[in-house]
Amino acid sequence: MVTRNPFTPSFGIVPDYLAGRDRVLAEMARAFENGLGDPNLATVIVGPRGSGKTALLACIGDSARDAGWLVVDTIAASGMLEDILQQSAAEASGLVEPKPEKRLTGITVGQLIGFEWAVEDAGQANWRTRMSALLDVLGEHDVGLLITVDEIDPAVDELVQLASIYQLFVRERRNVALVMAGLPKNATDLVDDDRVTFLRRARKRFLNRIADADARRAFRQSFEATGKEIADDLLEKLVDAADGFPYMMQLVGFNVWAESFGKTTVTSEHVERGLTAAREEFTENVLKSTVRDMSKGDLAFARAMVDCGEACTISEVARRMGKGANYASTYKARLLKQGVLTEHDDKTFSFAIPLFREYLAK
Ligand SMILES: Nc1ncnc2c1ncn2[C@@H]1O[C@H](COP(=O)(O)OP(=O)(O)O)[C@@H](O)[C@H]1O
Ligand SMILES: [Mg+2]
Known part of the structure; x- marks a missing residue:
């Protein structure tokens, strides 16, 4: 039985189970x-x-x-x-x-x-x-x-x-x-x-969001292959926290697996502690550096998106910024290029990076 942690939250490393590719x-x-x-x-x-x-x-x-x-x-x-x-x-x-x-x-x-x-x-x-x-x-x-x-x-x-x-x-x-x-x-x-x-x-x-079904399968296989059982409702918490983002998948899996080291069943305490650690690392390694790379205008646009709900429209964000739609569109285009936003089929858009909205709201 493999006892090595099967998750690889390191850049450039191919994980044991590649999801959605x-x-x-x-x-x-x-x-x-x-x-x-x-x-x-x-x-x-x-x-x-x-x-x-x-x-x-x-x-x-x-x-x-x-x-x-x-x-x-x-x-x-x-x-x-x-x-x-x-x-x-x-x-x-x-x-x-x-x-x-x-x-x-x-x-x-x-x-x-x-x-x-x-x-x-x-x-x-x-x-x-x-x-x-x-x-x-x-x-x-x-x-x-x-x-x-x-x-x-x-x-x-x-x-x-x-x-x-x-x-x-x-x-x-x-x-x-x-x-x-x-x-x-x-x-x-x-x-x-x-x-x-x-x-x-x-x-x-x-490389858009990985489908929940693919993430779920990769999580389950990674735990099972290392002799660990995880209940469906707990598995679902991991899938939600990963939010279809590969690096977050690895952070979540790695930390929960580490919490359950030496045990054959993953408990809700392991999951809670693992998810907290994963969120902290994600904030340090991704969110902070993303914000650091953004201009003042980019940030103003992103802040105006915080209260949008599921997805934003350009008129909504422009209104919150107190600017015209043309001005706001420039920043939308910039943030799409930076990979901070994704645009949906109906032209509405939302943050492409997990926890980004929560981070800005603080
Ligand atoms: N399809 C995938 N499913 C699950 N985890 C993945 C997948 N692709 C990459 N990862 C993990 O995500 C993290 C980031 O991968 P990486 O290839 O370095 O991203 P990028 O080059 O886009 O910054 C690594 O920890 C890697 O193991
Ligand atoms: Mg890379």
């Missing part, structure tokens, strides 16, 4: 089987901090590897292009380095030379040329290359370069995929950048 992962797996031409091969994952972008990127990488692709993971920052090249070369060397007794079986000398040149002797050749040489070798082995980019930031020039060269690789019918993840504002700014218009056609995945 079955569909996107199934579609990505199919994309790697289909290869060239599948629209999911260029994907942008969009969501606020703690919505599970990095974890999803890691799982997408795994599914690419399962389909026989090479995967290189990067973060948007200067130096990323060289990093992609070096990593691809390291990964690819497994393909081209023949076992000693089988020297050169299956690969021609020409390929090896091209490959080594790309990695070592490239001299003045630019990134695209060196990368093309590598992709030629991969192509000969019928192996695709997935590049993942986390924390996308349109201010990073190399990211814009990567995106435009990727487009050329696709045009050359190379088996490449580009999956990127970022905060709503950064992702929208990059997609809107006129230098990389093709990204407008990339598949966008907005």
